[in-house]
Amino acid sequence: MNKISYEVVEHLAVLSETPKGWKKELNLVSWNNRPPKFDIREWSPDHTKMSKGLTFNNDELAQLKKVLSEIDV
Structure with missing residues (x-):
């Protein structure tokens, strides 16, 4: 199994x-x-261990932002 590398950029x-x-x-x-x-x-x-998570490109995050702004929380 290949090792996954990551860098928290921001x-x-x-x-x-x-x-x-x-x-x-x-x-x-x-x-x-x-x-x-x-x-x-x-x-x-x-930051040496992590859970499963979700990743979003710019378009996906913009769509998520739009959907969340329409939800009454």
Whole structure:
């Protein structure tokens, strides 16, 4: 199995934090030296471990923003 490389290019926001210190974050992440994408997932306190997450390109994030703005929360 190939190792996945990543670089958090820009930290954008912490959405929540668990009692054990894991944080759900919105970041701009480059996966396997590819152009960075917007990424939402939980990270361990030292960013060495992560949960499964969701990645979005610019168009997908713009569409998500539009949909979220139309939802009454």
